[in-house]
Amino acid sequence: MSWTQIRVECELSELDTVSAVMSMVDNGLMIEDYSDVTDGMNAIYGELLDEEIKNKDKTKAAVSVYLSEHRSVPEAIYMLTSRFDSLGINVKIETKGMDETDWANCWKKYYKPVMIGKNIVIVPMWEEYEPKPSDVIVRMDPGMAFGTGTHETTALCAEFIEKYIKRGVRALDVGTGSGILAILASKLGADSVDALDIDANAVKVAKENCEQNGVLNVTCRQSDLIRSATGKYDFISANIVADIIIRMADNVGDFLASDGILVVSGIIESQAEQVVSVFTAKGFMLVDKLDKNDWNAFVFKKKV
Secondary structure (H helix, E strand, C coil): CCEEEEEEEEEHHHHHHHHHHHCCCCCCCEEEECCCCCCCHHHHHHHHCCHHHHCCCCCEEEEEEEEECCCCHHHHHHHHHHHHHHHCCCCEEEEECCCHHHHHHHHHHHCCCEEECCCEEEEECCCCCCCCCCCEEEEECCCCCCCCCCCHHHHHHHHHHHHHCCCCCEEEEECCCCCHHHHHHHHCCCCEEEEEECCHHHHHHHHHHHHHCCCCCEEEEECCCCCCCCCCEEEEEEECCHHHHHHHCCCHHHHEEEEEEEEEEEEEHHHHHHHHHHHHHCCEEEEEEEEECCEEEEEEEECC
């Protein structure tokens, strides 16, 4: 089996945040932090301390994950890039083991129909699938945008959309990526959906996927989080990362109807308690939660 290393170099001060984002791809992290290495250590350890290590830039750190040949490296790269851009973190991303020219299509052979929740089926555009009468089909070509339905964070959010969306609601999907959750909200009965993403390429991909799925009530546009949102929404979903979700806590309530539903996902276990604490302090109450493989998704409502 072949493996691909994804290595992200960052400022030492950003190491914890970068590690949290990298754990969205895989929990097996290799961390390079040389900040504790000093010249004086050579006197203690002698030749055991390599000269190259002594000369490393102590202000930099790096986090690596290793993906098997059965994992989609392009999807992981895009997800990481979009998350770091949203957080305003400058990083250097390198890969070893895969030719960059192969990224665009090599992952498609590993992307097959995915069943989520009770009736949701995410089907790649190029795959044949015979639907059952109860199936809610979302056909996707994520391109280089995050969101195939295979990642736990997307799946957890989709389950909550299936459970809580009601016909006729006005919905908002923040960080829409490939548009998968916005399309699902539309197919499950939302009257209108605003799909926002900071990345122009993601917005383009989301628009194309909406057209392919025949959903005409989804409006995709570029926006920094909820900056371009208008009015009140009955349902808001945000599948991002904990740090950005926490940042939204200050004003997301301004856009949520009094009896509206807020679904947040992309939260690793170590940050789950913090997210709940912040939203509770901002006037929300936790009404539901799901977790899978150290990932958490929460449903909040405004306190009455």
